[in-house]
Amino acid sequence: MRAEALKGHLDGLLLAALEDGPLHGYAVKEALRETTEGRIDLPTGTVYPALHRLERADLITGSWSVVGGRRRRTYELTAAGRTALSGERAGWQEFATAVTAALGARQWPATT
Amino acid sequence: MAGHDLIAAQLDVLSARLPAQAVQELADGLQEAYEIHLDACGDPGQAARAAIAEFGDADTVTAAFFHHSPWRRAAVLLLATGPFMAVAWGATLLASHAWTWAVPLPVKILYGTALVTIVFALVMVVRAKRAYRRTRLAMVGSALGLIVLDGLTLTAIAITVSTPVWPMALAVPASLIRILASVRGTRAALT
Structure with missing residues (x-):
């Protein structure tokens, strides 16, 4: 899936990836890839600044730990993040319903 | 910390451009990607190239930090x-x-x-x-x-x-x- 197709939906996707519990940046990207069966596979390095932006917006919170001798930053949803995720879901379902209605099962015109 | 010269070189480029904490986070992710690819293919060079490709090149990563x-x-x-x-x-x-x-x-x-x-x-x-x-x-x-x-x-x-x-x-x-x-x-x- 092209990156531009994700415009406007990246925040919701990242929040959804964190819904089941705390993850570090690489795991967020992997979770996104796995849940979409590889259809959404962002360049990993571009996920981190998006997570930082969500953290600045208080939608997620990050904490440092040391794993295998490396410093690791792990993120989890805040209460505001869960609310935002619900909003993203509702908005997406409304949008998807409308687009499906417009583009979906339309009959080909009959040829006589 | 880096497991391969290519990974270290990539991190050097990013270190010259981005804040230290961001680079530490990227280093962790890059190393994790490298280890996963190494487990899968067994070739350090191939694993490093695959990890870097998966991350995006330094320009792509830096541009994303700018964008956000x-x-x-x-x-x-x-x-x-x-x-x-x-x-x-x-x-x-x-x-x-x-x-x-x-x-x-x-x-x-x-x-x-x-x-x-x-x-x-x-x-x-x-x-x-x-x-x-x-x-x-x-x-x-x-x-x-x-x-x-x-x-x-x-x-x-x-x-x-x-x-x-x-x-x-x-x-x-x-x-x-x-x-x-x-x-x-x-x-x-x-x-």
Whole structure:
């Protein structure tokens, strides 16, 4: 899936990836890839600044730990993040319903 | 920390461009990707290349940090409001006959030069894609410069104009709001 197709939906996707519990940046990207069966596979390095932006917006919170001798930053949803995720879901379902209605099962015109 | 020279070289490039904490986080992710690919293929060179490809090259990663940076957004906002500020202050200066003020020519030249420099620096901040630290400093300088210029302009107006003119109702609040926006932009660039 092209990156531009994700415009406007990246925040919701990242929040959804964190819904089941705390993850570090690489795991967020992997979770996104796995849940979409590889259809959404962002360049990993571009996920981190998006997570930082969500953290600045208080939608997620990050904490440092040391794993295998490396410093690791792990993120989890805040209460505001869960609310935002619900909003993203509702908005997406409304949008998807409308687009499906417009583009979906339309009959080909009959040829006589 | 890095498991392969290619990974270390990639991190060196990113270290020269991005804040230390961001690079530490990227290093962890890059190393994790490398280890996963190494487990899968067993070839360190191939694993390192695959990890770097998965991450995106240094330009892609740096551009993403620029795109999501709060200070870049502040720079866009300051630039976007520039034409309105110019019209509001231009009208104020015309209505208050600013050409009759006893402002020394060097001060006018210095003010104009500073303003043009700030605009140029803000354009550079918005257009930059690689030099993250230098661009962040340019944002701090621009925002502080705007605070000083707006402060000087408001002070000059308060001292010089005895009878308020109507465009001041737009220009003065706009400058006060821009001072606040510049303070926020400076804080965003420093944190």
